[in-house]
Amino acid sequence: MKVVITGGTGFIGRMLARRLVARGELTAPSGNLETIDEIVLFDAVAPAHSIDGLDDRVRIVTGDIADCDLVRSLIDRDDVSVFHLASVVSGGGERDFDLALKVNLTGALNVFGACRARSGRPRVVFASSLAVFGGAAMPRVVGDTTKQTPQTTYGATKAIGELLINDYTRKGFFDGRAARLPTIIIRPGRPNLAASSFASGVFREPLAGRTCLLPVSLSTRMPVLGYRTAVEGFIALHEADGAALGDDRAVNFPSLSVTVEEMIAALRRVAGNRPLGDITPAPDPAIEAIVATWPVETEWTRAAALGLPVDADVDGIVRAYIEDFVDEQD
Amino acid sequence: MKVVITGGTGFIGRMLARRLVARGELTAPSGNLETIDEIVLFDAVAPAHSIDGLDDRVRIVTGDIADCDLVRSLIDRDDVSVFHLASVVSGGGERDFDLALKVNLTGALNVFGACRARSGRPRVVFASSLAVFGGAAMPRVVGDTTKQTPQTTYGATKAIGELLINDYTRKGFFDGRAARLPTIIIRPGRPNLAASSFASGVFREPLAGRTCLLPVSLSTRMPVLGYRTAVEGFIALHEADGAALGDDRAVNFPSLSVTVEEMIAALRRVAGNRPLGDITPAPDPAIEAIVATWPVETEWTRAAALGLPVDADVDGIVRAYIEDFVDEQD
Secondary structure, X not given: OEEEEEOOOOHXXXXXXXHHHXXXXXXXXOOXXXXXXXXXXXXXXXXXXXXXXXXOOEEEEEOOOOOXXXXXXXXXXXXXXXXXXXXXXXXXXXXXXXXXXXXXXXXXHHHHXXXXXXXXXXXXXXXXXXXXXXXXOOOOEEOOOEOOOOOOHHHHHHHHHHHHHHHHHHOOOOEEEEEEEOEXXXXXXXXXXXXXXXXXXXXXXXXXXXXXXXXXXXXXXEEXXXXXXXXXXXXXXXXXXXXXXXXXXXXXXXXXXXXXXXXXXXXXXXHOOOOOOOEEEOOOHHHHHHHHOOOXXXXXXXXXXXXXXXXXXXXXXHHHHHHHHHHHXX | OEEEEEOOOOHHHHHHHHHHHHHOEEEOOOOOEEEOOEEEEEEOOOOXXXXXXXXXXXXXXXXXXXXXXXHHHHOOOOOEEEEEOOOOOHHHHHHOHHHHHHHHHHHHHHHHHHHHHOXXXXXXXXXXXXXXXXXXXXXXXXXXXXOOOOOOHHHHHHHHHHHHHHHHHHOOOOEEEEEEEOEXXXXXOOOOOOHHXXXXXXXXXHHOOOOEEEOOOOOOEEEEEEHHHHHHHHHHHHHOOHHHHOOOOEEEOOOEEEEHHHHHHHHHHHHOOOOOOOEEEOOOHHHHXXXXXXXXXXXXXXXXXXXXXXXXXXXXXHHHHHXXXXXXXX
């Protein structure tokens, strides 16, 4: 079978590809576990460096997800699964509304339409976000039945994507599932335009010996998810029994609700004697305004019932990051 | 100022146009009450007969709402308000998914984009529907903070429209409001493809001396709204203070929760000595399946706080229909 990952050269896309290469199989539209013989990582731009942990089953294709014909040419087998991760992120969407609509809405319609055009009802896993929640009536703890009143264009397009996933699935066009993700930590590399970028930076920059300019206060509390657990969760959601998902295909992923202060304490505990760069307050009203619209805690009994994996604590996430990205670079 | 009503030659569109002609003014983007000097009724097809109660301020334009340039040519003044009612209805959307997406999603994007292109932040009133609710987790009574898990493509596109109204308003592109309508009764003329068509037919057909074939059971309970009250509600929502609406611009319209049996009892009370056609059970599993996904009652404290009008009882709705459509035709 074939696997297409949109946004495939991004951090989660490449971690997921690596994990699928190691795993070697997935449940195909046939309903059986089948060997993965082809993986396409589709993205807007080519990665600057080659990606570790892949092999010749994996091909990188670059292009515009708003190009309907191109997207159809990627999803060209009936024995296919698609992980649709491509998206303009929160801060980026606030800067460029039209680009967010083009990539996140037209792009999703192209991907979903291409999957619908295949026979065999392929599985489609869509990366949604807690940014679908927000607004004056949002409860402090959001769950799978909380109303979605997003306060970013990014969140609005993710909520629209969830509605489309539900309806295409209800119509039998494909077998969709939406992973409603909290902030994923710890992203390596450069900061990005996501308003949540600081939640990785607060670990990554000090561990690299650099100063972290912290745009939000230490008391900011938010739900976070380790990237290893996120990738395992994507695969578990893909493999989950569709009947257990029912008529609402979007699932709040498990998260830890922690303050920035607790993140920093975990960093210091796990880093031990490593020299750490400074963490310096540098309040950014634009970032603070977006973060203030997010929920501080999530409820995820449904994810637990589906067997989705859970992080034990932030310390484990920091240890994994040091293992995967810091010590590796030494 | 100008008013554009999409779906303008439909039942509610023409009743709204008539009411606006009589009223003569609306709050314009200037923030002041301004005289309406131009009303465009845009629709897919021209009406078979001329529409009573209009005058030379009103022009009918026919065309495809998915035609972006055409839609822009209608919304060609900065002192404009738009009532966006055009939509493929529930049963129609289940028959033709692509048409529902084209009219309800592309059409909405065209209308909203054209409003955004005007300066002056025009008011846009979008006709949504209780069909945004549904699914296994839906409570028996739905309110303004109930999660939307629609079980028709019609409902899905209405939920998407609400998300877009919220986001375009948040961005300051226009001043949007979404009217979340229960089933509006009593529609004159022919039955349509809405799954709710029977809720008008059960009054209209007997009053016309025809037999009503009832596709659902007498115990079916649903929220309904009289068309006079719906039209007054559209205008009241247009006139409402935006600050009072807050960051969620969609409002559950007031409704009466009644069974089909209670509708028939009201009909018999009000009809008095008029001869009535028979009401004959003719269960339609497709209609019953859609109706079963709808809520049976709505909560609308927010609409009441905004001053939206409320029906006193079904008897009053039947009396109005007889006055407007039955006796008039005698």
